[in-house]
Amino acid sequence: MIQLKQLFILSFTIVLASCANQPNDPNIDNQLNQLLEQKSYFKLSELLENNEGKLTERRLLYYKAFVAKAFGERMESNVHINALLAKYQNELTYTTITRLLDLKAANHLYHYEYKEAADIYTTILEDYSNVLDSTDIINYNNVKNLFGAVSDINRQIMHKHDFVKIASFRNDFNHLMTPVKSNGVSENFIFDTGANLSTIVESQAKKMNLTMIEQHVDVGSSTQINVQSKLAVADSLYVGDILFENVVFLVMPDEQLTFPEINYQIHGIIGFPVIHQLAEVHLHKDGSISIPTTQKESKLKNMFFEGLNPVVQAVSENDTLLFTLDTGAKNSELSFKYYNDHKDKIEKIGELETNERGGAGGQATVEEYMLKNFPINIGTKSTKLAKIPVTLEEYEFNKYFDGNLGQDVLTQFNTLIINFKHMYVDFE
Known part of the structure; x- marks a missing residue:
């Protein structure tokens, strides 16, 4: 009997053989490359599917690697990358090879x-540093050190078989708080799809007797402030009644997640690597969270991954927009990219305000335009936001996207559905 993986490789080989000697259409190639640079994966996927016959095998493999990863097919993405490097490495620039290796590392993460990811980052630094600028070198050293420090840790494992309902709740700051327990110690952590890694303050890590790893890493935040963090591992962690093993945490100094001016202390954050493993999550208006036994398919395919961020497609009037999805954010916002794309309209109807932005590292004062009655459609539902800020600062996590979706949108309906298996977001 042919296994599914063998069948995929066989059919994939047939497809590549049919295009091995095809000429490359430079116009289509340029369009695809532009969409890739813009992180516009929905348009990229559609254009690629409709024009496979106009690309050489090398260019087809290249684009398929990125599209597969964006839509959650990480094994398939690495098959494309490995085939491309095995057959065409001598024809690729060092910059392209570096980009492919970076993508492969992300698939491992x-x-x-x-360990596999850390080894790839080491290869990039040792073999391709001549095509990296100083910022790239700093960033690659940082992620190499981060994941190298936990390279001996076993893979994260989730133990869940049946429907689970978690008694989460929204606190006074509209953060979605989830009960967690490790080594007999219980606490409530923020449930935050916008956190690339789970996070814990140092005092809480010690209280829960987590395994501490003395590796300092620089962590960016929504206030543009870099914070030095350590690492810790929870051998076992309950999120509600769901048991996870080998959960990696960033460990922050207590003062970095303490906000005395509002009498608020964050003890920890359940981030994307844990949430993603749940496969499908239902966030209810009453604050509770439910995890179905199986993941429901849908005609919707309105989400992709960029890095460790889920990105959702939305529509506002005549605009098709892309938003990072951040259940840890109290309010949604429109990005500096959106401001540049709609500058005349925003400056005409928006009100310029000076506001405080909070995050790891403390508070920052920012200027932003405020728009009122902003219409938005996500999945099968439409709503309006009474107000939404337009930031005048460019943040790395959504520099290519139109904004960030927070709790003010997510609580407009009874239930938010995030399906990481079939790549969609919808509401009930």
Whole structure:
């Protein structure tokens, strides 16, 4: 009997053989490359599907690697990358090879394969540093050190078989708080799809007797402030009644997640690597969270991954927009990219305000335009936001996207559905 993986490789080989000697259409190639640079994966996927016959095998493999990863097919993405490097490495620039290796490392991280990712980052630094600028070198050293420090940790494992309902709740700051327990110690952590890694303050890590790893890493925040963090591992962690093993945490100094001016202390954050493993999550208006036994398919395909961020497609009037999805954010916002794309309209109807932005590292004062009655459609539902700020600062996590979706949108309906298996977001 042919296994599914063998069948995929066989059919994939047939497809590539049919295009091995095809000429490359430079116009289509340029369009695809532009969409890739813009992180516009929905348009990229559609254009690629409709024009496979106009690309050489090398260019087809290249684009398929990125599209597969964006839509959650990480094993398939690595098959494309490995085939491309095995057959065409001598024809690729060092910059392209570096980009492919970076993508491959990200695919390993989604499977909690920290050593494999760290080894790739080491290869990039040792063999391709001549095509990196100083910022790239700093960033690659940082992620190499981060994941190298946990390279001996086994992969994260989730133990869940049946329907689970978690008694989460929204606190006074509209953060979605989830009960967690490790080594007999219980606490409530923020449930935050916008956190690239789960996070814990140092005092809480010690209280829960987590395994501390003395590796300092620089962590960016929504206030543009870099914070030095350590690492810790929870051998076992209950999120509600769901048991996870080998959960990696960033460990922050207590003062970095303490906000005395509003009498608020964050003890920890359940981030994307844990949430993603749940496969499908239902966030209810009353604050509770439910995890179905199986993941429901849908005609919708309105989400992709960029890095460790879920990105959702939305529509506002005549605009098709892309938003990072951040259940840890109290309010949604429109990005600096959106401001540049709609500058005349925003400056005409928006009100310029000076506001405080809070995050790891403390508070920052920012200027932003405020728009009122902003219409938005996500999945099968439409609503309006009474107000939404337009930031005048460019943040790395959504520099390519139109904004960030927070709790003010997510609580407009009874239930938010996030399906990481079939790649969609919808409401009930």
